[in-house]
Amino acid sequence: MWQGLLTFLNALRTALIGMGITIRNFFSPTVTIEYPEQQLDVPLGFRGLPVLLSDDEGNLKCVSCQLCARACPVDCIEIQDHRDPETRRKVVDVFNLDSTWCMYCGLCVEACPFDALAMSDHFELASYDMPSLVYTKEQLAEIGRRAITPTVNIRETQNFGIKTGGGDPR
Ligand code: SF4
Ligand code: SF4
Numbered sequence: 001m002w003q004g005l006l007t008f009l010n011a012l013r014t015a016l017i018g019m020g021i022t023i024r025n026f027f028s029p030t031v032t033i034e035y036p037e038q039q040l041d042v043p044l045g046f047r048g049l050p051v052l053l054s055d056d057e058g059n060l061k062c063v064s065c066q067l068c069a070r071a072c073p074v075d076c077i078e079i080q081d082h083r084d085p086e087t088r089r090k091v092v093d094v095f096n097l098d099s100t101w102c103m104y105c106g107l108c109v110e111a112c113p114f115d116a117l118a119m120s121d122h123f124e125l126a127s128y129d130m131p132s133l134v135y136t137k138e139q140l141a142e143i144g145r146r147a148i149t150p151t152v153n154i155r156e157t158q159n160f161g162i163k164t165g166g167g168d169p170r
Contacts, residue, residue, distance in 0.1 A: 042121045044149060045161045047104045049122040050097060051144040052137065053115060053151070053162075060141055061116035064090040071111035076101035095137035099125050109161075118144065118151050119161040 033040055042048070050068075053061050064081035080094035109117045122143055127133055143164055152160040 036124075042123070042163075044121075044152060044163055045119075046121050046123070047106050047119045047161065049099060049104075049120050049125065049135065049143065050102070050106075050108055050117055050140075051120045051122065051162075051164070052095060052140040053118055053144045053147070054141060058145065060092060060137075061114050062092050062095065063114055063116070064092045065113070067111045067113065068108035068117055071107045073105065073107065074101045074103060077108060092137060095140060097135045097140060099133045099135055100130065106161075115151060118147070120144070120147075121161070121163045 055061055064079055066079055069075070069077040069079050076098040078094060078096040078098075079092065081090045081092050083089070084091050104119070106119050109119050120143055125133065144162070146164040147162040148165055149163040151162055
């Protein structure tokens with residue numbers, strides 16, 4: 001008899017604990033985010049689309065050294081350039097980044113010695129149009145110029161990412 005009573009009390013206790021949790025959550029504020037109308041603010045350091053950064057005059061910082069393309073494990077960066085006959089500097093003609101291949105690993109940003117690339121907070125990349133998922137130099141630069149935070153260095157040569165004003169140039 002005592003065993004049966006103990007089992008009953010134990011079950012009652014467990015049920016009351018469960019009901020307590022249910023009631024507590026019933027009166028707690030909702031945490032549902034109705035995406036895409038509502039969006040969470042992604043933290044700095046979020047690894048979204050890698051984008052090109054510009055200097056204060058709006059010129060790309062990229063010097064076409066190709067280190068990012070070589071560091072990329074999936075070869076999704078294509079760079080073409082020519083050398084300016086006067087300055088003898090390389091000028092980037094093509095900088096394509098295929099976001100369908102990109103793993104958002106950040107190795108390209110890590111490899112760039114010129115703080116010319118950053119992982120952005122840009123993540124809404126879905127599209128039915130495959131070619132539009134290859135981001136051009138102009139598109140990557142436009143997102144990079146929308147930076148609302150400076151890059152945060154976690155090492156001498158590695159920036160940690162930027163937040164942008166959002167929106168997609170496609
Ligand atoms: S984030 Fe990774 S996969 Fe994407 S371009 Fe950079 S190195 Fe390549
Ligand atoms: S590593 Fe930096 S500077 Fe070199 S090509 Fe890539 S983005 Fe440009």
